[in-house]
Amino acid sequence: MTHPANRIMTIGAQKRLEVLQSLDTLGAGFTLASHDMDIRGAGNLLGDEQSGHIKEVGVELYQQMLEEAVAAARDGGAEDAQDEGALSPQINVGATVLIPETYVEDLNLRMALYRRIADLDSKSEIEGFAAELIDRFGPIPTEVDQLLSVIEIKIACMAAGISKIDAGPKGITVSFHRDRFANPGGLVEFISKQKVTAKLRPDHKLVYLARIDSVERRLKVVKQLALGISKVAQKAKQAA
Template sequence: IVMARADKFGLAQLHQLRGRVGRSHHQAYAYLLVPDMESLTKQAAQRLEAIQQMEELGSGFYLAMHDLEIRGAGEVLGESQSGNMMEVGFQLYNEMLAEAVRSLKAGREPDLLAPLSVTTDINLHAPALLPNDYCGDVHLRLSFYKKLATAKTADQVDTLLEEIVDRFGKLPPQAQNLIDVHRLRVLSQPYGVIKVDAAPGVIHITFKPNPPVEPMRIIELIQKNRHIKLAGNEKLRIEKALPEVKDRVQMVRDVLRALGQPLTMTEAVPA
């Protein structure tokens, strides 16, 4: 196949046309003709260089990535896009879009003024990270941090834990704390918990207004445990010396589970 003025074609077009040849036992060739290499635009030269380099099986994905780098992400993130996309960011935009789609599928009008779900703040008063000497690749560490932060269920956290241990070995204490932080985050969110501050001497569990928890459960919990008190309308105070991180984590788990199953959205609406 001979492609005249190949510099005028897009990268996807060049890849598709080149794929038309070499499909049998006969030797086949694709010739890309340009008038003058020196007169090519920067983007045209990048496209031709990319198509020449990508010859292996599965190169289509890498060509798509090159195309994204050369042309950009299009009008979703472009300056011509209406709204405040540049200020919002691509990931937050996707989250907002997914929330609107979920609402429509559930038969509800999307509440565009309602904030997105707030991530529960967990503070164990101990280092919670993947140490450099455990996972030396900074890009891998950032990747795992992002995956853990976006995990929605305990099973997803456990799957990531298995992957980390399989790749790097037994968890050091700091990494175990990191896993415990995200396990607590996943456990706490359905109860309407917005913050857990677990210090060695006292633990505070702060709920959002009108949390999806049966009020009688909270009263029973306080009556049965002298070390648990109400600190305001939306905060539980647990006064107990727990120097070990694992013991503080277990205490928070026990308190939340003692509150029973979180109420559904309908049950949680105040009268």
């Protein structure tokens, strides 16, 4: 990158360069997306007042674009940044998920915490990390609590072969990786036992109809659903 000699670099630009220089590991896209929002501000993620590129493309697509840009830069453009076989679940529940500056003021420390969050791969690790946050910084704010809930949901989705979950006030839509599921018969049985209306659509998406107005309730229901589907998938793997 180049910079005119007669211009002074802004503080925001300096922070972005510091973040970019430090990103060279798995999960860097998540870290970069989070810190870009930290530095620039993303507006109201749950409302209409959004800013910058997020306003144009939406939060999830913006994060995906950042992930792909980091992957392309790391690989030197030699390979397609989006591997068709890779599974990186997207969770859309309308929740604000970040580490607020008011909770952890230092940017570099927040960046280090985001990296650690990206590496969490079990419920016990998430609980241990949460306990550490409380010990170091005090009670966990809602945004961080929701972030850790989303990470737990993503872990369950990885085990279940779920590529995307969209949840709103009227229900949930679950998309499976490559439109396949490891245990179709078990999934049909699982759906039949749900207390609410749940069905598989012709496009292989699972639709779960329920009134879920609050974000807190939505996260809880999505987590239960993802964990339930992951158990069904694991039964097929154990039988194989």
